[in-house]
Amino acid sequence: MTDATTSEIAPDPVLTAKPENRVWKKFRRHYSALLGGILVAFFVLIALAAPLLPIPDPAATDWGAVRKPPSWTHWMGTDEIGRDVMARMIWGAQASLLAGVVSVGIAVIAGVPLGLIAGYFGGWTDAVISRCTEALLAAPFLILAIALAAFLGPSLTNAMIAIGISATPIFIRLTRGQVINIKSEDYVDSARAIGLPTHRILSRYILPNVLPPILVQATLTIATAIIAEASLSFLGLGQQPPAPSWGSMLNTAKNFLNQAPWMAMWPGLSIFLVVLGFNLLGDGLRDALDPREH
């Protein structure tokens, strides 16, 4: 989609710039990536500022204002037991983003070292790790997360662990492939030749070079993880009531579609926007960090 903004014939001013400028310029040129960044920044800001904002307590019920449509007192309306929907939306942003970042963090911390080891050492180590990865990848992401959340017991923490474990094989496979690509490069060979210990070669020479694609994948996986958390909460396997979460809000809203459609509007719209943000950002990062494209 970003091709539309790139002229194919005109000399590319970006290519003549210094490398560090080039990445930034390419990134900035992609308005869609910028839009993604703005969306993500907006939700992160809201989530961080939740305790400071002048909003009602997200758990405070008001039986005099049950299922009230949006108004000046309640900008996004109230829910089935009179809680302010906007306050719940803002606190829900915290749960959503936390789930996205923490579960991807788990996946990266577990997956990248395993991928490094599998790719660098090859042989039996690789065979064992790769078969395990394939086995985990065979179970559909959400099914695996549901099963793990079911056996671990429903809570936001367990949902994050479940999503993290389900996303780990993605990072193992990606890292492994990248390492195999670069481990026969001259600079790796020479590091080995001067007798550097393996852990130094892995951390100083290989890791920095495989990091960019991992960063891109992590951004895109946060998008998937946020949807997965919302799905688990929607099914009742994530954030437990009365703590607010976009997914569980949608689950309740589904029962009041006739009387209070706004209850279903906001959480879904927010999930959509924040996920779109991470997807745009990830696509933009990929274009900016990949030296081969265009």
Place this chain on the structure above:
Amino acid sequence: MLRFLIRRVLIALPTIILISIFVFALQKLLPGDPLLVLAGEERDPEVLEFLREKYRLNDPIPVQYLAWVGNALQGDLGTSLRTNQPVTELMAQKLPVTIQLAVMSIIFALMIGIPAGIISAVKKGTVTDYVANVVALSGRSVPNFWLGIMLILLVSVKWQLLPASGYVPLAEDAWQSIRTMLMPSFVLGTALAATMMRHTRSAMLGVLSADYVRTARAKGLSERVVILKHSFRNALTPIVTLTALLFGELIAGAVLTEQIFTIPGFGKLVVDAVFNRDYAVVQGIVLVTAVGFIFMNLLADMMYFVLNPRLREQ
């Protein structure tokens, strides 16, 4: 080709064994004694002893695992605690429902994804391409359970065109069955269409710059023939194989879709099982979907050969 296939099956075997170990290990994640969960509220000592015997919980873990796998190979995945039915029987009952949903969703996905992919590849870099990509990206970002809820709000509540939930077996009343399934399969289908559009677009882009396409154009063939006969046919191979790999997305999507539209299928079964703490059913479903996915992978590899005669000769 046969040698390649045998090799593929041999590689798949350890993966399947590992999956079975993972699925078996799931029950060890249960906090506390799984038996207390299995035995229910009463915890009659006799029942406990019976279950301990039945699940061989007095034996070492590897023996327990082998017994479990042995049973699974004979089609015995345990018994549902809720309905006392064998898990395999329960799954067999729900399967036709999900297959109908899956088939109708794939039809939607193909109808939307492939034309959109072809058009955006042919018109690469134009506004049309841009719009198609924005729509596909939105499709990837929208939580499909929300899309389902919004459609119910619009189509069922406001316009009262289609039923909001329920299921009618195809054999009972075909028309009504398709009508109730229309909205759910559209929701699931659009989610798949986004992926399919991206695959089609990149496959077409790869083909459109090929020499034979230029030759076809140089011969003066009409653009329609060039695109549909010369380009699309060659782009079809990756599209077909990738469609087989959408299986995972399809099953996961079915869980949520069935939940929203209260369709008594595979996905509803797993969610209900989770809430009823019916762990044997959850294990059975994870095992069956994972093995199903590996099978689809094999199928995709085979189709690659069938569709691409050049590979067969090697």
